[in-house]
Amino acid sequence: MRWFRRSDEDYREEIAEHVELETQANIDRGMDPGEARRAARVAFGSLASVRQQLHRGRRGYWRSALAQDVRYGLRMIRRNRLLSSVVVLIMGLGIGTTTAVFNAVNALAFAPPVSSDPESFVLFVSEDGTGQVASRREYESLRTQTRSMRQLAAWSKAYLAAPIGETDGARVQGVPVSCNLLTTISDVPPLAGRLLHEEDCTSAALVAVMSRDLWRLRFTSDPGIVGKSISYGGHPLTIVGVAALSAAPDGLATGLWLPYTSARQLKELNVYGTDLNRDDSPSLGMVGRLAPGYSRRAAAAEFRVLTSREPHADSSFLVGMKLTDGSLWSMAPADTLWMFSTALAFPMVVTLIVCAAVATLLLSRAVKRQREMAIRLAVGGSRFGLFRMLLVENVLLSGIAALVSLAILFLTPTGALLSLWGPVSSTAIRPDWKVVTFMGVMTFFTAVAAGLAPALESLNLQLGESLKGRLLLAGRGITWTRALLVGAQVTFSMVLLVAAAGIIRAERFLANPGFESQHVLSAELPRKPGVAQTPSSLAALVGSLPRVRSTAYSTTLPLVFEGATILESPGPRNQVLSARVSPTYFDALGIRILQGRSFEVADESRTGERPVVVSQRFATRFLPGQNPIGYVLTESGPAGKPVRLVIVGVAADRATGFGPLKAPNDGSFIYQLAEPSLKGYLLVRFDGDVRGIATALQNRLKEATGWVIPVSTIQTTLEQRMMLRIRAFERWMTAIGAIGLGLALIGVFGLLAFTAAQRRKEIAIRTTLGACRPDIFRAMVSPAMRPTGIGIVVGAFLAFAALRLAESQRMVPVGVPSIDPVAYLAGGLLLLVAALAAMTPPAYRATRSDPAQALRED
């Protein structure tokens, strides 16, 4: 292989000699010298074209051509500093927003839930995606048999909750764990005292390890806490140490970690109210550390053998159990992908607007460049080469924008970005290679998407006309490219605005949620030892208070905490929102029964099929065209045994709130009858002002139970609990909507300013022919109004589709914004007014221009 490179000069000389030789040969054949030279030239063909071919055929031609394009691009960027800065700024906004969101989601999706040695960490996940994989018996058997795990630890999903000390403070969560769990998760030494020892899991003494947060908040980081006994829900608990876990798998971050053997003693503190600590109850999650030399795959193979060797009747979970690294991605790849696409949807729309806005800005320059391009074409430049040259310039611009946003991204903690959604404690998450790759792709995409139309426009010329300096497009008004671009910007902006308006307006659901929230007090019933009263006896007790209209109780608090159940029939397994309520529930909350009947006291003692009331939406969703009354549903009961439910009534729909993720938040709801022993919320409907009644209720409850129980209206609880989340969501939506609107306006303004400049002559002629200023104004604005109007209409349809999708995926915290006409009207009107405002200055300037001067220039 010879690596020398022949220069263009070398070829030029060789060709000249060739022509010379041919000329000489022609002379030798008897031609006169002039004729001979001419014939030689003809025989050779186009010198310029051959030279061009040789030039392109050279090794490294692409590199040098690209370098040349880059130099040209940089020169152009320097020459148009203002335009370039605006373009960089806008592109940076698009690339930056998208990458920031990607960065945040990336951190959420791929980060393992442990901080030390994530390579050897294993989190067991059952086939259906829950973390409950084994019973205590199974765990202990696996732990003694495994060779592939140097550590295998477990914790109970049936966690405990009770106040600490004698006060009526907030309840503190406690998780029963195997005594090696904390050392399996983290190798960080305890902040004080010790972690759990194996002996703790064999002795009967009640001990616990406290979390750093609890230690700081409740005990002012007092090191003297170690060895002390504190009361946990009435039980004496010795604190042996304080652990610092900076990261932990879902469900393990808590206030207290207790030996799982002690869970039986504390069983009335269990939030599920049932004894899930039995040997055969599959309520344990498992984590482990790989033994040296074992991969997750090898360990999975071992566990397949171990679990198939002996029949494990306790749980079906063990079969098909997956060994993951604990990241969201490894546990649920499909969900993670979905999370990525949904989180990126809005920033991507912003990016599309950015591309359209930049394209509009660059188009005006592209037309001015037609003459330059004509010259380049005339001297032998290929259209493809020029096209590449123009695109390189755009890639440079977006590259600068990307660098700027990357710098911002590296300097900003992701926590700050995530705080747009709400308060987060996450520390700075540095962008990794995935983020940088994503950004690269986005940068290139932005450059090409924004540069394609301008580049094509630059080259869309007729050589002769352009060389004479006549702008081909002059007087043509708005070309379809530009109309399309502006239409696209308006469309995408409309999508963002409607979504933002719809979601902001959804807040009104909190004021009118479909049930009485202002005149209902709720009290969380005490899960404390020594409280003998059942919810129904308490309800009866407070029912005698003055101004109380009715009382009820429920396992969940509507809109604030929703529960869900799994239906086996009708249809495939469905998660549906559900609550257990007392017979008086509908009356107390003012929810109308539309069909059939409400619960009756007699239902409580009924055996066989359990009576349920469903919401109207439930009936239309699952039983369309059927009479729901008397229909029998099958619920997936405990230990997989189906429970038959018979529908006795249909209640009016009400707004539903955050519930378990997989239950659609569309208003379908199943009300079941609460068993009298179940703990939950006492609901008291009252008349008149809340002040006196709240205190009276609290006093009555104190008398009955001996505890001071916080009492507040559902409305207040809603505002306290949900507003934070909803406001954060609104802030985020407003920010994105504003960015989208701003960008679209830049586009509209740019378009009109450019058209006005181009149509100067036409306007001058119209003016001299007698057109008055309003005519001119109309002539300027109306061609731009059409793509704006079409954009608004198309955008409204797209917004509907997008919101429907978001609602079906439970991304909308509350309400149904897709069918809110006000959101569409507000979005459309705002956009229309803003677009008109953006069009006015250039159009006004056009009416003021001096026709004589415009006609004189050429």
Added chain:
Amino acid sequence: MSRIQLLPGTLEMLVLQTLVFGPRHGHGIVIAIKHGSSDHLLVDHGSLYPALQRLEQASLIVSEWGVSENNRRARFYKLTRAGKKKLVAETSRWEKMVRAVGGILGKPRPEEG
């Protein structure tokens, strides 16, 4: 006399063949092809040079400046070992194709006229 345009891709083969008997410059190659085909083949002088560039970049030929028969500077091209091998392979491939195509086209045709 009617001249035939070269089939695409055959120019390289012809160039290699003309260099079998020793180095030649570009003009010499054109003349050799012209004479070798008894003036039947039409070679654009200009198209020769991109072909030479391709052959040179594939290391099938090498070139250096020398002095032509009428004492002018000229660049002479020489076959390399790889070039010779390539020529042998290409020639046999070409012969096979000619035989195959000839076998079909050479069948007795219906009487003309």
